[in-house]
Amino acid sequence: MDHGSSSSTNPASHAAPQLCGVTVPQGFTAAATTAGIKPSGKPDMALLVNEGPLYTAAAMFTKNRVVASPVKVTGQNNNGTFRAVVINAGNANACNGAQGDRDATAMAEHVAESLSISPQDVAVCSTGLIGDLLPMDKVHAGVEALVPSLSSEPQAGHAAARAIMTTDTVDKQAVYHGDGWSIGAMGKGVGMMAPSLATMLVFLTTDAVMSDATDLARALGASTASTFDCIDVDGSTSTNDTVILMASGASGVTPDAEEFARAVHQVCLDLTMQLQADAEGVTKRVAITVRGAADDDQAKIAARVIGRDNLFKCAMFGSDPNWGRVLAAVGMAPVDMDPEAIDVSFNGNPVCVNSTGAPGARQVDLSGVDIAVDVDLGVGRGQATVWTTDLSHSYVEINSAYSS
Amino acid sequence: MDHGSSSSTNPASHAAPQLCGVTVPQGFTAAATTAGIKPSGKPDMALLVNEGPLYTAAAMFTKNRVVASPVKVTGQNNNGTFRAVVINAGNANACNGAQGDRDATAMAEHVAESLSISPQDVAVCSTGLIGDLLPMDKVHAGVEALVPSLSSEPQAGHAAARAIMTTDTVDKQAVYHGDGWSIGAMGKGVGMMAPSLATMLVFLTTDAVMSDATDLARALGASTASTFDCIDVDGSTSTNDTVILMASGASGVTPDAEEFARAVHQVCLDLTMQLQADAEGVTKRVAITVRGAADDDQAKIAARVIGRDNLFKCAMFGSDPNWGRVLAAVGMAPVDMDPEAIDVSFNGNPVCVNSTGAPGARQVDLSGVDIAVDVDLGVGRGQATVWTTDLSHSYVEINSAYSS
Structure with missing residues (x-):
């Protein structure tokens, strides 16, 4: 049973955008500033602070072996506690060697000193171009500007959500209202849990009393596996992707563990849909559901293979019900299937039955923005959806x- | 030591195009016709016949699990002997169920009957749209037209090379002249050994005395692994890809095994370069060489991951020396690497040394058509190139x- 409700800044679904964002839960402050890192002159640094009384945190990072300096620093600091996250957009601080590591560390140290906390309790995130050194004079001036403007007002959360954008065209925020507690979130990015360069950054805050970081990590891990990890815009994977969940405990309410996990999933799914809707160059939102797989993992692998196939993706752009490309793509997936018994439907219309074209398949209308592709591999009960x-x-x- | 010489119809390299193609070797005849399968009204069927005295053959097929009916039929017939290959373009005869299998079989049987040979000695290849039944009345009329027009003239080979084209903009032919023997070839396709839908079809003929099909298969397998299998236009894999090598023995010359293998490789590489140059939408020919890998296989995997990364490929389209995308892509490759010691160069200019940007990296000129990307993983001696x-x-x- 769901005791809570969620809303988002997605124009299609939001009712009260002013209630969204990372400062909705009690115990969090945020700030944004224009440090001059983005050539556009738009806001490009944000600070998010957990004011306590708890400082429990969980984090997940890119699976790329080439990781940016801020991911290294934040990964080293990832021991169940974060009190602040400092973020810059416009420069990924990736592939900058030892100087990059020193710069990321310096960002954490500057924030820690300004807030009188330990540098080990600061997470650092960067997003933007790979391979240019951070302009540290601007970064330091940015930190100086951020700290005194920290605020728990909704506007502060909105400003932070805008400051972390790169090629995003809209900010992404979400919220879950539990009974006396809440989860807030902001995110940016234009691809899978891990677009190359684009970078997905997601920050969740909650005032729920969650004192055990293991519980946070479990809820976050389970949610990302079926949300952010199932977006696949281009098969590329960033050096910088980071998802952080911080709990302040400021509500004094300890939610039911199952409801909390469900709420985290709901907020992650909400942001996932917003990320997909704002993906680079998107004209179609395509949900690929594979069922009839040997297990859920195989279903996800097969759905991802289809979602990465450029010929399939071009057909979607052309509103072309070219189901042969679905079969050609899934045939390359390293999973169990019955090559003679694959079914495909587009928007609920069967276009391929037992690996053979269905009558009227070429006439299915895919002119709308949302396209649902359903594939049955004909071997088991595994199922997964990739967006x-x-x-x-x-x-x-x-x-x-x-x-x- | 190379006793032979090769040329091709590639405008950049050919000297004598009239000497190219599958009818250059003695003992082969070819024909082409317009059966009406392509909506464009262009030639769309071809027949290639080995007139003997030997009928040795080797064949390789797509690795896709979803295979077209002609691949099934040809695969069943693939026992070291082919006397004829019948090809249609405009319709892949893929995903057509049992009727597709019957149609492919009927094509082989009609050709066999007309030539008074066994249906098991006929290979069938189709390329074009997936999921529409073959118009068998047109196919049968096409076979009737093809058989009486078989000819060993060079023009017959050229006509066949044009009839198998789909989105190809130029025909692809090659030749190798040995001492008293030769190899001829034609191919079509716009992607890797296995573009989805586009389909790669390649046919090699030789009048060398090669009576053991195992020798042919070995030479062909070794060559395709480092040529056709290293083209990767879009990561997609066709249901129809087929490469066939037929030996007539008509020259009476038995070449040195090593020279023969080298000659097959040379012809395959020639066609590979022609396929890359005519790939769908190509404006840049990009050669990705990965070295310093644990072994050659790992180098090939890493090169392929880079070659499939859409963000990297977009950067190449933009002549953008955005080496960060190379690192982000290779970081996802499931191979051994030292993430802190990766070197990258573009057209011989170092742009990244030890995973860090090199001076002047953003100024490297990539405005030409050919771009060489060199990546050193810093762990071993493995090396491979993917185009x-x-x-x-x-x-x-x-x-x-x-x-x-």
Whole structure:
């Protein structure tokens, strides 16, 4: 049973955007500033502080072996407690060698000193171009500007959500209201749990009394596996992806463990849908559900293989019910399947039955923005959904002219 | 030591295109016709016949689990002997169920009957749209037209090379002249050994005396592993890919085994370069060489991961020396690497040394058509090259409007 309710800043679904964001839960303050890192002159640094009384935290990072300096520093500090997160956009501080590591550490130390906390309790996140050194004079001036403007007002959370954007066109925020407690969240990014360069950063706050970091980590891990980890815009994986959940305990309420886990999942799913809707160059939101797989993991692998196939993605862009590309793609997935018994439907219309075209398959209307692709591998009960987008001209445009 | 010489129809390299193609070796005849399968009204069926005295053959097929009916039929017939190959373009005869299998079998049987040979000695290949039944009346009329027009003239080989094209913009042919013997070849396709839908079909003929099919298979397998299997335009894999090598023995010359293997490789590499140059939407030819890997296989895996990364491919389209995308891509490859010691160069210019940007990296000129990307993983002596292309607007255009 769901005691809570969620809303988001997604234009399609929100009712009260002013109630969204990381400062909705008690015990959190946020701030944003324009440090001058983004060439555009838009806000580019944010600070999020857990004011306590608890400082429990869990974090998850990119699976890429090439990781950015802030991921290294935050990973070293990831021992169940974070009191602050400092974020910059416009520069990923990735592939900058030892100087990059020193700069990320310096960011944490500067924030720690300003807040009179330990540098080990500060998380650092960066997003933007890979391979340029951070302009540390601007970063330090940014930290100086952020600390005195920390606020628990909703506006502070909104400003932080905007400051962490890169190629995002809208900010992404979400909230869950429990009985006397809540979860707030902000995120940025334009791809899978791990678009290359684009970077997914997600920050969740809660005032629930969660004193055991293991519980937070469990709830976060279970949620990301079926939400952020199931977005796959381009198969690319960032050096910087980070998801952090912080609990202040300021509500004094200890939620039921199951409800808390469900609430975290709900907020993650809400942000996931917002990330998909704002993916680079998106003109179609494509949900690929694979069922009839040997198990859920195999279903996810197969759905991901389809979601990464450029020919399939181009067909979606063209509103083309070219189901043959689904079969050609899934045939390459390293999972169990019956190649002669695969079923495919588009938006509920069977287009392929037992690996053979269904009558009327070429006439299925895919002109809408949302396309549901359902694939049955015909071997078991495993099921998973991956959310992807089409491959459009504007994806190519955005990504062929990023650094230069 | 190379006793032979090769040339091709590639405009950049050919000297004498009239000497190219599958009818250059003695003992082979070919024909082409317009059966009406392609909506464009262009030639769409070809027949290639080994007139003997030997009929030795080797074949390789797509690794996709979803295979087209002609691949099934040809695979069943693949026992070291082929006397004829019948090919249609415009329809892949894939995902057509039992009727598709019957149609592919009927194509082989019709050709066999017309040539008074066994249906088991006929290979069948189809390329085009997946999921539509073959118009068998047109196919049978096509076979009737093909058989009487078989010819050993060079023009017959050229006509066959043109008839098997789909989205190819130029025909692809190659030749190797040994001492008294030769290899001829034609191919079509716009992607890796296995673009989805596009399909790679390659046919090699030789008049060398090669009576053992195992020798042919060994030479062909070794060559494809480092040529066709290293093209990766879009990471997609066709249901129809087929490579067939047939030996007639008509020259009476038995070449040195090593020279023969080298010659097959040379012809395959020639066609590989032609396939890459004509890939869908190509504006850049990108050669990705990974060295310093634990072994050659790991180098190939890493090169392929980079070659499939859409963000990297978009950067190439934009002539953008965004080496960070190379690191982000290779960091996801499931191979051994030292994440802190990766070197990258573009066209011979170091842009990343020890995973850190090199001076002048952003100024490297990638405006030419050919881009060489060199990556050193810093752990061993393994090396491989994968050829890919950029991700361009016209790739999206071509592939978003194929079936409809």
